[in-house]
Amino acid sequence: MRRLRLTTVKEFVLKATELTDAPQQQPPATLIIASRESRLAMWQAEHVRAELSLLYPQCRIEILGMTTRGDQILDRALSKIGGKGLFVKELEVAMAEGRADLAVHSLKDVPMDLPEGFELAAVLEREDPRDAFVSNDYASLADLPAGAVVGTSSLRRQSLIAARYPQLVIKPLRGNLDTRLGKLDRGDYAAIILAAAGLKRLGLLGRIRALLDPDTSLPAAGQGAMAIEILAGRLDVDLRAVLAPLNHLASFHAVTAERTVSKAFGGSCQIPLAAFATIDNGQMTLRAMVATPDGKRVAMAEARGVVDTADAAERLGRQVVDLLQLQDAHAILAECKAQAADADADA
Numbered sequence: 279m280r281r282l283r284l285t286t287v288k289e290f291v292l293k294a295t296e297l298t299d300a301p302q303q304q305p306p307a308t309l310i311i312a313s314r315e316s317r318l319a320m321w322q323a324e325h326v327r328a329e330l331s332l333l334y335p336q337c338r339i340e341i342l343g344m345t346t347r348g349d350q351i352l353d354r355a356l357s358k359i360g361g362k363g364l365f366v367k368e369l370e371v372a373m374a375e376g377r378a379d380l381a382v383h384s385l386k387d388v389p390m391d392l393p394e395g396f397e398l399a400a401v402l403e404r405e406d407p408r409d410a411f412v413s414n415d416y417a418s419l420a421d422l423p424a425g426a427v428v429g430t431s432s433l434r435r436q437s438l439i440a441a442r443y444p445q446l447v448i449k450p451l452r453g454n455l456d457t458r459l460g461k462l463d464r465g466d467y468a469a470i471i472l473a474a475a476g477l478k479r480l481g482l483l484g485r486i487r488a489l490l491d492p493d494t495s496l497p498a499a500g501q502g503a504m505a506i507e508i509l510a511g512r513l514d515v516d517l518r519a520v521l522a523p524l525n526h527l528a529s530f531h532a533v534t535a536e537r538t539v540s541k542a543f544g545g546s547c548q549i550p551l552a553a554f555a556t557i558d559n560g561q562m563t564l565r566a567m568v569a570t571p572d573g574k575r576v577a578m579a580e581a582r583g584v585v586d587t588a589d590a591a592e593r594l595g596r597q598v599v600d601l602l603q604l605q606d607a608h609a610i611l612a613e614c615k616a617q618a619a620d621a622d623a624d625a
């Protein structure tokens with residue numbers, strides 16, 4: 279399977295230099311990783327544990343699994359129950375109470391503004407950022423007959439599908455990956471759309487019938503990337519330095535640019551929003567989109583530039599925000615709110 283190439287030789291050199299310059303940092307005797315208990319979250323926490331064990335063989339690393347509000351409330355769309363923060367709050371409480379040292383998240387689920395006192399310490403090398411088409415009966419979106427039911431609760435995916443395939447019916451689909459696949463297999467949907475990264479991590483690549491082209495199914499900010507969150511300013515240990523070797527610079531810069539766009543538009547799951555950066559030879563291309571949930575109004579923008587610092591990534595992000603505003607992104611957002619209010623009135 280093709281993976282988008284995010285790392286160039288130049289970035290590797292940059293990373294290596296930063297690492298040699300960084301002070302050697304010893305971890306504490308024990309590190310506790312907080313994680314949600316879904317299979318994907320646990321896989322991701324195990325992955326970080328394995329990486330850290332290689333770096334620090336003498337350190338004891340444990341995983342503390344927990345259930346979040348986002349995992350418990352499954353009968354309502356994420357956009358209706360307050361969005362991303364629901365998946366990370368409990369993990370932050372565990373860190374604040376000293377029950378855990380770090381939390382591993384899918385970056386896509388991490389709010390743009392972390393609560394006071396928390397920070398992202400590392401972004402791991404990004405996995406495939408694309409959306410995947412999963413079905414037992416059909417090979418692709420184009421293959422679906424009129425009236426076929428497609429499952430997704432992402433407003434971004436809903437809007438993109440509605441724009442290109444208005445003859446399809448989109449129905450909400452929540453729950454962790456296994457739950458969602460179970461609902462497909464039960465026959466509730468003709469097809470569902472999932473992030474390729476999650477399926478790949480769980481060894482479920484075989485379920486993917488088609489990978490959606492990022493040009494037409496522009497990914498969400500941070501999709502496919504894992505991030506490590508810590509409590510900022512701990513005096514007993516410099517966790518940022520301990521975790522620095524896990525940071526993948528090209529991925530970090532890409533998601534920084536994407537999250538700048540997402541943040542400018544409220545950074546929630548409440549509007550159809552996509553932001554996707556690729557880096558080739560130190561040159562970043564950032565594309566972003568805001569649209570109405572029915573896919574009828576779309577603003578799309580792209581900018582390109584040399585990005586070798588987080589500041590440069592943010593600047594490129596702001597450039598794309600300005601371009602989107604020139605296409606009346608604010609009017610589209612206003613219409614999103616009106617459509618959401620109508621949907622509530624219908625319910």
Ligand SMILES: NCc1[nH]cc(CCC(=O)O)c1CC(=O)O
Pocket residue numbers: 384385386387471472473475476500501502503504
């Ligand atoms: N919002 C749920 C979520 N958060 C992260 C992933 C997948 C893995 C990733 O993007 O890193 C998923 C599932 C999905 O979108 O299908």
